[in-house]
Amino acid sequence: MRGTGAQAARRTRARALAAAAALALVLPLGGCRLAGQDGVVRTGPCAGQQSTGITRDAVKVGGVYPLSGPASAYGAIAAGVRAYFGYVNAGGGVDGRRIEFVVRDDGYQPARAVEEVRRLVELDEVFAVFQTVGTPSTAAVRDYAARRRVPQVFVATGASRWGTDTAHPWTIGYQPSYVAEARVYAQHLKETAPQATVAVLYQNDDFGRDLRDGFADAVRDSGVRIVAEQSYEVTDPGVQGQLANLASSGADVLLSVTTPKFAAQAFAVDAAVTSWNPVHIVNSVAVSPAVMASVEAGKIREIVSAVYQKNAADPEWADDPAVGAYRESLLRYAPEADPASQQAMFGWTAAQAFVKALQRMECPTREGLRAAVHRLDEVPVDTLLPGITLSTGPGDGFPIESMMLARFEEGRWTSFGEVVDTRAVFGPVRTASAG
Amino acid sequence: MNIAEQTGRRRLAVGREAGDRRRVWPWPRVTLAALAAVACAAPFLLTPYRVFQLTMILVYGIALLGLNLVVGQSGQISLGHGAFLAVGAYTSAVATGPLGLPYPVVLPLSALLSFGLGLALGLPALRLRGAYLAVVTLAIAVVVPPVIKRFGAVTGGSMGLSASVPSAPPWSGLADDQWLYLLVLAVAAAALAAARNLLASRSGRALAAIRENPAAAEVLGVRIAAHRTLVFAWSAMYAGVAGTLYAWVVGFVSPDSFTVTLSIVLLAAAVVGGPDSPAGPLLGAVFLTFVPAAAQGAGDAAPGLVAGLVIVIVVCAAPAGLAGLLRMAAGAVARRLGRE
Numbered sequence: 001m002r003g004t005g006a007q008a009a010r011r012t013r014a015r016a017l018a019a020a021a022a023l024a025l026v027l028p029l030g031g032c033r034l035a036g037q038d039g040v041v042r043t044g045p046c047a048g049q050q051s052t053g054i055t056r057d058a059v060k061v062g063g064v065y066p067l068s069g070p071a072s073a074y075g076a077i078a079a080g081v082r083a084y085f086g087y088v089n090a091g092g093g094v095d096g097r098r099i100e101f102v103v104r105d106d107g108y109q110p111a112r113a114v115e116e117v118r119r120l121v122e123l124d125e126v127f128a129v130f131q132t133v134g135t136p137s138t139a140a141v142r143d144y145a146a147r148r149r150v151p152q153v154f155v156a157t158g159a160s161r162w163g164t165d166t167a168h169p170w171t172i173g174y175q176p177s178y179v180a181e182a183r184v185y186a187q188h189l190k191e192t193a194p195q196a197t198v199a200v201l202y203q204n205d206d207f208g209r210d211l212r213d214g215f216a217d218a219v220r221d222s223g224v225r226i227v228a229e230q231s232y233e234v235t236d237p238g239v240q241g242q243l244a245n246l247a248s249s250g251a252d253v254l255l256s257v258t259t260p261k262f263a264a265q266a267f268a269v270d271a272a273v274t275s276w277n278p279v280h281i282v283n284s285v286a287v288s289p290a291v292m293a294s295v296e297a298g299k300i301r302e303i304v305s306a307v308y309q310k311n312a313a314d315p316e317w318a319d320d321p322a323v324g325a326y327r328e329s330l331l332r333y334a335p336e337a338d339p340a341s342q343q344a345m346f347g348w349t350a351a352q353a354f355v356k357a358l359q360r361m362e363c364p365t366r367e368g369l370r371a372a373v374h375r376l377d378e379v380p381v382d383t384l385l386p387g388i389t390l391s392t393g394p395g396d397g398f399p400i401e402s403m404m405l406a407r408f409e410e411g412r413w414t415s416f417g418e419v420v421d422t423r424a425v426f427g428p429v430r431t432a433s434a435g
Numbered sequence: 436m437n438i439a440e441q442t443g444r445r446r447l448a449v450g451r452e453a454g455d456r457r458r459v460w461p462w463p464r465v466t467l468a469a470l471a472a473v474a475c476a477a478p479f480l481l482t483p484y485r486v487f488q489l490t491m492i493l494v495y496g497i498a499l500l501g502l503n504l505v506v507g508q509s510g511q512i513s514l515g516h517g518a519f520l521a522v523g524a525y526t527s528a529v530a531t532g533p534l535g536l537p538y539p540v541v542l543p544l545s546a547l548l549s550f551g552l553g554l555a556l557g558l559p560a561l562r563l564r565g566a567y568l569a570v571v572t573l574a575i576a577v578v579v580p581p582v583i584k585r586f587g588a589v590t591g592g593s594m595g596l597s598a599s600v601p602s603a604p605p606w607s608g609l610a611d612d613q614w615l616y617l618l619v620l621a622v623a624a625a626a627l628a629a630a631r632n633l634l635a636s637r638s639g640r641a642l643a644a645i646r647e648n649p650a651a652a653e654v655l656g657v658r659i660a661a662h663r664t665l666v667f668a669w670s671a672m673y674a675g676v677a678g679t680l681y682a683w684v685v686g687f688v689s690p691d692s693f694t695v696t697l698s699i700v701l702l703a704a705a706v707v708g709g710p711d712s713p714a715g716p717l718l719g720a721v722f723l724t725f726v727p728a729a730a731q732g733a734g735d736a737a738p739g740l741v742a743g744l745v746i747v748i749v750v751c752a753a754p755a756g757l758a759g760l761l762r763m764a765a766g767a768v769a770r771r772l773g774r775e
Binding site: 108109110111112114115118119122123135136139140143144147204205206233234235 | 482483484485487580581584592593594595597600685686687688689691692728
């Protein structure tokens with residue numbers, strides 16, 4: 001097969017020479033590229049800022065949602081967003097710009113989220129990423145967003161790090177942080193049951209630990225005590241074992257820091273164990289119509305959660321014009337979505353916040369959007385509960401920090417008490433979780 | 436009757452068998468040079484996203500090259516290569532992140548680590564045959580993600596870990612994605628050359644002998660277990676290197692990226708690409724990168740369905756994989772040209 005040694009040596013030398021020549025040819029070309037230049041504003045006060053994906057009459061926005069996989073329930077958020085953008089476009093767009101919304105599926109896998117966001121930014125050339133869903137996917141994307149200087153705004157996760165992290169100014173959260181939510185529950189317990197014992201079930205990731213740590217911080221130096229803790233992995237099949245361990249503690253309150261599938265299991269076990277009847281606090285991300293439909297209401301003492309947006313299924317808002325517009329648009333632009341779903345309402349409300357931010361841009365650029373989302377002053381959104389507005393500022397990257405408590409009674413959630421402004425009661429969130 | 440027919444195996448590639456009179460592609464060197472030129476020019480002609488996709492193809496290509504050593508050359512089945520990819524990726528993320536090591540050190544480090552791990556696991560595993568090896572390697576693939584999650588202090592747990600991305604040195608004047616692409620291309624070229632050298636060497640011939648007829652090979656004095664273990668370690672090293680490059684390209688590693696599904700998909704891609712051919716890994720990687728992305732437009736469950744269908748069609752219609760099809764096409768063209 002092979003030639004003689006001399007031949008082979010000559011051939012190797014010739015090949016090395018050719019490779020060197022090719023490299024010498026290629027390297028001076030460096031930096032230049034025949035395709036894919038980013039748009040930059042040339043003149044005026046916004047000179048030097050990026051205008052990719054935004055023109056006088058259109059703005060292209062990309063979102064990455066878990067349409068498949070274990071968290072596909074959150075795919076309904078995309079439906080809500082699509083409905084609101086459809087509603088805005090029908091009314092002439094944002095300042096005359098039609099919103100073009102490109103949705104991609106990451107299956108709730110962080111690495112896939114990075115790939116899909118890359119595809120959105122580099123191939124579809126979107127103006128901004130609105131939104132990414134879940135703490136892992138958002139954490140995975142934010143380095144890329146910071147490197148490419150692309151706004152990643154109003155991400156659908158309540159981790160407190162989005163608001164406290166100064167190294168990633170292009171990423172900002174939206175919903176009340178898990179720490180804020182934990183504070184609302186702590187406040188409620190301190191007022192209604194100052195000597196309560198609490199058992200905590202939490203998902204062993206940033207989300208779960210964020211809320212658990214926030215709760216532990218908020219009840220410190222009070223009579224409320226955590227007497228038992230159990231964690232589960234998001235890949236676990238179930239939480240029956242953990243619940244059995246918690247039941248043996250006999251705590252007065254069960255704090256269920258879970259995602260929908262595990263929340264439903266926790267409810268089922270709580271209902272089945274007749275010897276233990278705690279007040280069942282469930283965090284807001286776990287609440288979905290499917291979960292609540294499975295609850296055997298008579299067998300659980302009391303179910304409490306925190307809310308901040310209007311509930312389309314609640315008769316209290318049946319005649320509300322904002323909720324009416326939501327129902328109508330959802331039927332027209334995303335008929336597959338259930339209007340009662342908190343996720344669809346979440347998407348609608350967040351999209352509305354996004355449009356308000358777009359309207360507040362001084363420059364129609366990515367930098368302009370980044371500045372706008374960090375400069376919200378009590379901006380009203382009509383599907384948030386009355387008294388809750390969007391506020392950010394220098395050193396405050398948390399748009400919503402107020403919540404209200406709600407009780408699950410007769411098959412629906414009813415809010416009670418006052419709006420709790422956690423910033424006013426507890427001060428700003430300072431602790432960022434690791435990473 | 437030759438050995439291949441006796442053992443019921445497919446025929447060897449063109450030119451690898453004595454007395455083979457099948458037509459071969461007459462200009463392998465020119466084609467290779469043209470491909471190399473195109474590969475070098477690509478990052479300057481394409482948009483960043485396409486460059487990124489090409490880089491991913493090369494990364495998976497390196498992993499499949501390694502897998503081919505086990506599947507194609509030694510005739511074994513490994514369902515655990517996703518785990519070695521994870522080892523390489525996490526080595527890179529941890530070494531460049533918390534430990535602060537420079538990039539040039541990380542690549543040999545993770546190569547060494549995955550080679551060692553492959554050797555350690557190969558020692559007991561490769562004394563097993565056929566389905567048993569598949570089961571043992573499957574166990575490796577299943578165990579690795581939970582282990583990564585368990586050591587959250589180092590690995591970031593289920594949240595994953597940001598890996599810092601090598602940026603282009605200022606003297607090159609390249610954009611980051613171009614630099615990364617050329618870096619991966621260089622590693623891929625070196626990997627391909629190393630694999631070819633390995634196969635042309637004594638142990639390459641020993642492997643071919645073991646695959647075609649283990650008993651005959653043993654009689655001739657080939658130490659089967661030693662050769663199989665070594666090739667498994669080499670293969671693991673390739674996967675580890677690919678994992679490191681993966682971390683550089685994607686910039687993020689998480690346990691969910693290296694589930695058992697990845698290992699299975701890698702094996703499927705190796706089979707679809709053609710396990711016994713130098714072009715196979717590249718074609719397999721193209722399949723791995725483009726088919727799911729292209730099928731996503733068709734609907735939610737489409738990627739899985741389409742990938743499954745393609746695998747079934749390829750296995751039924753072209754047992755030698757896409758590379759086999761390519762070879763047949765090339766042979767047909769060569770015959771046509773030869774007649775004129």
